[in-house]
C-alpha cells in the first residue's frame with residue numbers, strides 16, 4: 621500500500637490530494653479544469669448523489685466476479701483508463717508507466733492520440749489491453765498513419781472522440797496562457813502538425829489554438845464510412861449524450877459508444893454524463909456496447925453506471941492523480957482500489973456478478989428521478 625506523510629493512501633481523493641502537491645499549478649488547472657463556469661464538471665460528480673442503492677440479501681456473495689469481455693478480449697475489471705493527453709506532464713515515464721499500472725490489474729487503457737510516449741513503447745509496456753483514441757484531423761493521412769501503427773503494435777480498437785470539433789473555452793487554461801512546454805510533446809504526430817501547441821499566449825489556450833488549426837470541424841455522420849474503410853478494428857464513438865445520436869451511431873456502423881461530456885471540458889451546461897446514460901442505453905437497445913465516463917470517483921459510482929447499462933466505465937482524471945502521486949504503482953493502486961470498492965459494493969448489494977447489475981439496484985432519492 622502506498623503511504624503518504626499523513627497516512628495510508630486509501631481512496632481516489634487521497635491520490636488527488638497527493639498529486640496536487642506535486643504538480644505545477646498550470647498543469648493542475650489543465651487537468652482539473654472544465655469549460656467556462658465548470659457547471660457540467662460539477663454536475664458530473666453531483667449526479668451520483670441523486671441515486672440510492674437497493675441492496676438484496678442472502679444471495680451467496682462468497683465470490684464476486686468483475687471480469688468483462690469486450691470485442692472478444694477479456695478485462696479483469698470493468699473500470700478502465702480513458703484517453704487523456706500528455707501523461708509526461710505529471711510523470712517522466714508518462715504513458716509507459718500508465719500502461720504498466722493498468723496491465724497489473726488487467727484493465728483497459730485507451731491511449732490518447734496526444735500521448736507523450738510512442739504508441740510502440742506503450743504497447744511494449746502493456747499486456748495488450750490497449751485501444752487508440754483519435755481526433756478527426758484535417759489531414760487524414762495523419763489518421764491513417766496512426767491507425768496503421770496502432771494495428772501493427774497490437775491495439776485492438778479505435779475510439780473516435782466526436783464532442784470536440786473545437787476545444788471548450790477553459791477559462792483556467794486561457795488565463796494561464798497554458799501551453800505544452802519543456803520536453804513534453806505529442807510524439808506520435810508530425811511535429812509540423814503540432815507546432816502551435818507549444819506557443820504560450822496569455823488569454824489563449826495553446827491547445828485550443830492548435831485544435832482550431834488541425835481538427836476537422838466539418839465532419840458529419842456520412843464521413844464515418846471513410847474511417848470504416850480504413851481499418852478492421854472496432855470503432856467506438858466517444859462523446860454521445862442523446863438518444864438521437866446513439867441511434868445514428870448504430871445506424872452508421874459504430875461498434876460502440878462512450879456516453880461522455882468530456883469530463884465537463886467541452887460544452888458547459890451539457891447534461892451530466894450520468895443523466896444521459898439511461899436514454900443512450902435505451903436507444904441503443906443492446907445493439908452495441910455502451911461505455912461511460914464522467915465523475916466516477918469510487919466503486920459505488922462505477923456500480924451505478926454499470927447498473928444503468930454501461931458495459932465498462934472509464935476514468936479520466938483519477939489515473940492522472942495516481943500517476944502523479946506514484947507512477948505506475950500509483951496508477952495500479954488507484955485502479956485496484958476502485959475495483960476493490962466495486963467488488964465490495966457488489967457483495968453488499970447482493971449482486972456478485974456484473975450480469976446481476978440492472979436498474980433494480982437503483983432508486984432515485986425521494987423527489988428525484990432516475
Ligand SMILES: Cc1cc2nc3c(=O)[nH]c(=O)nc-3n(C[C@H](O)[C@H](O)[C@H](O)COP(=O)(O)O)c2cc1C
Nearest residue numbers: 651702703704705732781882883914915935936937
Ligand atoms: C487532462 C485531460 C486530458 C484529456 N485528454 C483527452 C483526449 O486527448 N481525448 C479525449 O477524447 N478526451 C480527453 N479527456 C477527457 C477524458 O477522456 C474523459 O472524457 C473525462 O476526463 C472523464 O471524466 P472524469 O475526469 O470525471 O473521469 C481529457 C481529460 C483530461 C482531464
Ligand SMILES: O=C(O)C(=O)c1ccccc1
Nearest residue numbers: 705734787827831882885
Ligand atoms: O481533450 C481534452 O480534453 C484535452 O485536454 C486536449 C488535449 C490535447 C489536445 C486536444 C485536447
